[in-house]
Amino acid sequence: MNNAGFRATNLSSTFRLVLYGKRGTGKSFHASCIANAVIERGFSCLVTDIKQVVNLMESSFEKRSGNLERILAPDLLILEDLGAQRSTEYVMEHVYDVIDGRYKAGKPMVITTNFDFRERILNATADDPWGRVFDRIVEVGFPVKYDGNSRRREIGMKNRKDFKRKLGIEGIES
Template identity: 30%
Template structure:
């Protein structure tokens, strides 16, 4: 998905800024009538001066009683009086001007570069905030990024299941797989997802945050869900006063370009929850939309925990995802590094 510029949003924002400036001007005029009187007379003189300039250029309808120099002097004197009044009443010189959020584009969302109109950087920032607010990403992961991944937090001890590879070397493989997905994802491109197994504290949720933020920076919409929270949300949707339906929730998760499912299998899975998960994964499988899953459980354990639909869900995950195992508990190392930084 390329960058989508919402011209109506920015035009409405500019209009509101001008209306706000007009209200502010009227408040100052009402509070300080002297300022209003001098300012309005000054604007009339400036208009008269511009008209007289044009008449002199065209040499038409010249009024011998008026000269450019005398009018210019009168304007100068009045401007000095105007500035004195602003200073006297502590009124900012730009009180009549809109207060732009972005001075580069004056809130239009567009700038002119070498004769070409381009989106301003503020519009990219706004778009990112919109995608982030829709993503479901928790606050603790909103700043997660690949640059902060630290392999040194992982042990150099050999893996138990694969002694030829260290825990740190294995972590690098997992990080590289996550980066490869985030760097190379394209909508409409049939791309394999990831199934990342890891114990609590291994860093798998943070890795999901890194993937999410990188894709959002690329203007790609994502959804992050903790599976237990999703089921609770769907159950709540059946309440008569709910503002959203279960079908709408499912449709969003089925159709979003990238879906991130965190901590799958941590809760007991009923027939209802198993069926819900299958609807999401099967639709994404058929329409070639990738998903990334993290879990505390091995693929075999996951299959057993997923109830009646477990085998079918497991088959879909295996068919569409590459499996990785992230080993280690880095929470203690992170806490120690933070203590060292604070000392």
């Protein structure tokens, strides 16, 4: 079996995940694990965020369609931190172009976001600048909620406690 046949039959176009939840709960970590597994199996993967997409699209107006094609070309696209960027009409246009382009091409994607899927994404109103983007995400995305405390905060607290112990200042507030 050639590599192209392997790709066509084993990386499902229905693989569209929306990993959502609070900061530090493991969304990006798990998205990276998915990227590693996909790459290990011989597929291509691009992990990026909308800010990088917009920067690439702004870099050359003449090359805009080619740049969009480069973003859409990998077998799997992982969009990190959707919603962390400014919600301008210009940014929303690029977000929609990427998500809609993947949808039309029948290619899988993983989206990470701090937006709550049920409260923010499903209930977007017509005047919401994210409404059009969310409408497409709801159609093609399978939501996976990440709950709990921020692992970064827990690790930070442990590191500070260990550092205080090493310095011999355990009882001192910081």
